[in-house]
Structure formats: C-alpha cells, structure tokens
Amino acid sequence: MSTPNPSAPRIAQILVVDDEPDLRTLYELTLLREGYRVEAAGNVAEAEKHLQAERFDVVITDMRLPDGLGMEILQRIHREQRSERCIVMTAYGSAENAVEALKAGAFDYLTKPVDLKQFRGVVASAVQAQLASARPSAPSTGTVDPARSIESTVGGNGNAALARLVGDSEPMRLVKSRIAKVARGMAPVLVRGESGTGKELVARAVHACSQRSDGPFVAVNCGAIPENLLEAEFFGARKGSYTGSAADRDGYFQAARGGTLFLDEIGDLPLAMQSKLLRAIQERSVRPIGSTQEDAVDVRIVSATHKDLQAEVQTGRFRQDLFYRLNVIEIAVPALRDRREDLPALCAALLARIAHDAGMDVPVLSPAVIDSLAAHPLQGNVRELENLLHRAVALNDGDELHLDFEPSNIAPLERVSDLAPLSIAAPPPAPPPPPAAALAVAPIPAHVDAPPAVPADLQTYLDQQEREILVRALRESGFNRTAAAARLGLSLRQIRYRIARLGIGTPNGNDDAGGDE
Numbered sequence: 001m002s003t004p005n006p007s008a009p010r011i012a013q014i015l016v017v018d019d020e021p022d023l024r025t026l027y028e029l030t031l032l033r034e035g036y037r038v039e040a041a042g043n044v045a046e047a048e049k050h051l052q053a054e055r056f057d058v059v060i061t062d063m064r065l066p067d068g069l070g071m072e073i074l075q076r077i078h079r080e081q082r083s084e085r086c087i088v089m090t091a092y093g094s095a096e097n098a099v100e101a102l103k104a105g106a107f108d109y110l111t112k113p114v115d116l117k118q119f120r121g122v123v124a125s126a127v128q129a130q131l132a133s134a135r136p137s138a139p140s141t142g143t144v145d146p147a148r149s150i151e152s153t154v155g156g157n158g159n160a161a162l163a164r165l166v167g168d169s170e171p172m173r174l175v176k177s178r179i180a181k182v183a184r185g186m187a188p189v190l191v192r193g194e195s196g197t198g199k200e201l202v203a204r205a206v207h208a209c210s211q212r213s214d215g216p217f218v219a220v221n222c223g224a225i226p227e228n229l230l231e232a233e234f235f236g237a238r239k240g241s242y243t244g245s246a247a248d249r250d251g252y253f254q255a256a257r258g259g260t261l262f263l264d265e266i267g268d269l270p271l272a273m274q275s276k277l278l279r280a281i282q283e284r285s286v287r288p289i290g291s292t293q294e295d296a297v298d299v300r301i302v303s304a305t306h307k308d309l310q311a312e313v314q315t316g317r318f319r320q321d322l323f324y325r326l327n328v329i330e331i332a333v334p335a336l337r338d339r340r341e342d343l344p345a346l347c348a349a350l351l352a353r354i355a356h357d358a359g360m361d362v363p364v365l366s367p368a369v370i371d372s373l374a375a376h377p378l379q380g381n382v383r384e385l386e387n388l389l390h391r392a393v394a395l396n397d398g399d400e401l402h403l404d405f406e407p408s409n410i411a412p413l414e415r416v417s418d419l420a421p422l423s424i425a426a427p428p429p430a431p432p433p434p435p436a437a438a439l440a441v442a443p444i445p446a447h448v449d450a451p452p453a454v455p456a457d458l459q460t461y462l463d464q465q466e467r468e469i470l471v472r473a474l475r476e477s478g479f480n481r482t483a484a485a486a487r488l489g490l491s492l493r494q495i496r497y498r499i500a501r502l503g504i505g506t507p508n509g510n511d512d513a514g515g516d517e
C-alpha cells in the first residue's frame with residue numbers, strides 16, 4: 001500500500017482536509033497507493049494543529065468545512081510564507097471559488113465530485129513543483145530573506161528565459177519578478193500589452209520558470225487559424241471525421257500535455273470557439289472531432305492580447321466567463337515609451353542578435369543614433385525597434401550604423417544616451433557585406449500616405465513602393481545611379497543591389513555607362 005513513488009527523490013508528505021469521512025479515506029488511500037505519506041484532518045482547527053506541528057509538501061483542502069473555509073488554511077500558509085502547495089476542492093459549478101483560490105495563491109483546484117485520475121495528476125504536479133523548487137523551509141517567524149533573488153527561485157531554464165527579456169527598468173523588473181512568482185502555480189495567466197512589447201517572450205518565460213519547463217510550450221496564434229479549422233486544431237480529430245482526415249490527429253491541447261499552451265491574440269477567437277475553450281478549461285479534457293471519448297489534458301494556459309478584453313466583454317465580443325477564467329493572473333507588459341531607459345540595452349541586445357544571425361561583427365551604435373531612436377515614437381515597440389535596426393544593418397556602409405527614418409516630432413521620447421551607457425563592446429572592424437536576407441528588407445519611406453486597406457501581401461506592396469521611388473529618383477537624376485543614390489541616402493553599392501533585386505531596367509544597363517562612378 002505504501003510503495004514509494006519511484007519518480008520522487010524523497011517521499012512527499014501530504015495533508016488532506018475534508019469533513020466527509022468516506023471521502024477523506026478515499027483520498028488517503030489513493031495518495032498512499034501513490035507512495036506519499038499522508039495526514040488527515042476533518043476541519044480547519046485540526047488542519048491548523050497539523051500545520052503547527054510539521055511541514056508538508058502539499059495541502060489538499062475542501063473549500064467548505066464545519067468550522068470555516070479551506071481559504072483560511074490557504075491564507076494562513078501564505079501569511080506565514082510557508083512552502084506548502086495548496087490544492088483546493090470546490091463544489092461543481094462554483095467557478096468563483098476556484099478563481100478566488102487561485103488568486104489567493106492556490107497551486108491548483110479540483111472540482112467535486114473529484115475524478116481520481118485527475119486528482120492523482122494534480123497532486124503529482126504539485127508534489128513535483130514542490131520538490132523541484134527545493135526551497136528551504138520558510139522561517140516560522142513570518143519574515144522572508146530579502147536577499148532571496150529571482151535567480152535563486154527559478155531554475156536554469158527560467159533564468160535564461162528571463163535574460164532574453166532585456167530591460168532593467170523598474171517596470172521590467174516588476175514584470176520579471178511577477179513571472180517568477182506566478183510561474184510556480186497552475187493558475188491561468190493573461191499577458192496584456194501593446195503589439196511588439198514582448199508578450200510572447202513573457203509567456204515563454206512563465207513556462208521556462210515553471211516546473212513544466214521540461215514539457216512542451218505550444219504557441220497558437222488564435223487570429224491566424226480559419227474559423228472552420230479551429231476545433232480540429234485545438235482538440236484534434238479522429239480518422240475519417242472530416243474529408244481528408246486519413247489518420248487520428250492530436251490538437252494543440254494534446255500537444256501541450258504536461259507543458260504550457262500559449263494562446264496568443266486570444267481576443268481574436270470567435271465566440272463559438274470561446275465556449276468550447278471554456279468547457280475544455282473547466283473540464284480539463286477535450287473531445288477530438290469524431291470521437292466519443294474525452295481526452296484528459298494536463299496543460300497550463302497562458303494567453304495574450306493587445307486588446308482591452310474587458311471592453312470586448314462589454315460589447316459582447318468576448319465571453320465574460322472565459323475572460324474571468326483566463327484572467328486569474330494578469331501580467332501587463334509596459335510599452336517601450338514607458339521604459340525608455342531600456343533603449344540602450346535593447347539596442348545592444350537586438351544588434352548583437354541581428355549581427356549573430358547575419359554572421360557579422362556587431363556594428364557600433366553611437367549615442368547620437370540612440371538619441372534619434374529615442375526621438376522616434378516607436379509605437380510598434382520592440383518589434384519596430386528591431387525592424388529599424390535590421391534595416392540600419394542592411395544599409396550599413398561603414399563602422400557606424402545610421403538609421404533610415406526621419407526623426408519624428410510626434411510624442412518624442414526624451415534623450416536617453418546619457419541615461420545608461422551603451423553596452424556594446426569595442427568597435428569592430430568594418431562588417432562584411434550584409435547577407436541577401438538582410439538586404440532584402442526594404443526601407444519604408446518616411447512619409448507614405450496610408451494605403452486604403454492593409455495590403456494582402458506586404459512584401460509585394462513594399463517592393464512596389466520601393467520600385468516607384470527608385471524609378472523616380474533615377475529619372476530625376478538623368479539615370480545617374482550615383483546621384484540617385486545620394487538623393488536617397490544610399491551608397492552606390494546599395495542602389496545597385498536594389499535596382500538588380502527589383503529588376504529595374506535603366507537606359508544605361510547595369511554597367512554604369514552613365515558615368516556613375
């Protein structure tokens with residue numbers, strides 16, 4: 001009966017709190033069979049005595065007890081900063097209780113009547129989380145060691161993922177410590193922020209800092225899947241369930257088992273699919289199309305949106321109950337304009353990445369260039385910054401990078417060159433010519449009238465714009481490429497490359513017979 005669980009490095013100790021003797025026995029027996037040591041209590045007072053006497057790895061408590069609420073036990077554990085992971089059992093249909101418990105720091109919840117398979121799975125996750133963190137027991141005085149840094153609470157995977165999230169400003173430090181804190185539980189996380197602020201990086205960091213980091217991280221862009229395919233993509237499909245389905249197919253939920261399912265652009269999910277997603281989250285199981293059976297799925301949900309979901313709820317475009325379920329824990333990622341002191345470090349990190357991908361030395365970014373970047377509104381946040389640097393690298397001629405936008409006078413960020421030193425190493429030798437992939441990134445003209453609609457093919461649209469500008473500049477310069485290049489702020493090499501890439505024919509051909517050089 002008490003065969004130790006072979007995967008556990010030591011035998012975990014569990015406290016079960018339930019006032020119904022039959023259920024208590026059932027839970028005890030189930031846990032003993034899994035190899036855990038178990039203590040049981042029938043009410044809050046008995047549970048408190050156990051907690052006073054010893055430490056547990058996991059506490060499983062019913063919500064409603066004869067002398068109080070399971071929440072009181074959970075709150076005590078948190079108040080005293082004890083390390084026990086709490087699992088709360090709530091009555092079927094009381095979503096509020098489950099969400100409230102998760103918000104109060106419960107590791108996870110179970111809905112009564114408890115499915116024993118699910119029970120074993122949730123307890124195993126909590127035990128694994130507890131043993132993996134190997135946190136020293138918190139002092140019983142109720143004080144915490146202030147020196148305890150984020151680095152010591154997350155593993156190697158977590159630290160690497162947090163390091164990828166560049167920025168040491170106060171808002172970014174708050175984001176990182178929140179990630180490390182919330183990663184430990186199973187509560188759904190909603191990452192909010194403008195486009196390009198790094199929401200996916202945050203979601204990846206939540207996964208990497210969690211005890212699920214060895215499991216899969218499955219990222220889904222909810223807005224990119226055609227509506228008629230959503231159900232099969234999310235929940236899988238059985239062979240023959242629709243035309244062309246020649247074999248059983250797993251969905252994202254099955255693929256993310258034991259890991260994290262990242263639902264990006266959750267605000268774009270159609271209403272019909274929102275109901276199905278809600279059901280999957282509540283039941284922790286999904287039914288593949290064409291199947292009569294439910295698949296139990298153990299996944300943690302992290303979603304992200306750039307929309308104001310609360311407003312979407314008000315207008316009826318997003319289900320209130322799903323919002324409530326997904327938004328148990330919120331992480332708000334700040335816009336770049338609200339953390340401008342991160343700009344130098346971001347530029348350095350992004351340039352290092354771009355140069356590494358291009359197999360070249362990291363170019364020098366002068367303080368003046370950083371100032372001109374800071375004077376740009378950068379409404380597209382880090383993604384826009386990354387694109388600007390990509391283009392600057394593509395256009396680079398010498399040691400120093402130049403930017404191909406005109407400083408905007410709308411909502412400028414302040415000077416940042418003297419806020420923090422730029423951490424780019426010593427000036428590198430002149431970089432080799434950028435690779436074709438980098439050169440292929442076309443510069444966006446600084447002032448282009450807004451097109452009537454978003455282009456269906458961005459690259460074709462940009463190529464067309466570029467072609468028109470080049471042809472105009474060439475024509476106005478009498479087809480002298482050097483003069484046209486100078487007007488456009490390009491080098492001769494750059495304009496030649498662009499003329500060739502876009503297949504622009506010139507009266508002089510491609511041999512510079514027009515006295516370009």
Ligand SMILES: Nc1ncnc2c1ncn2[C@@H]1O[C@H](COP(=O)(O)OP(=O)(O)OP(=O)(O)O)[C@@H](O)[C@H]1O
Nearest residue numbers: 164165166194195196197198199200201306382383
């Ligand atoms: N703090 C950061 N440090 C380093 N790179 C970052 C940071 N934030 C964003 N990036 C980079 O910017 C780009 C956009 O980031 P990401 O895709 O995570 O943003 P997002 O908020 O999810 O965007 P969207 O809402 O458009 O999906 C990526 O290349 C990412 O690596």
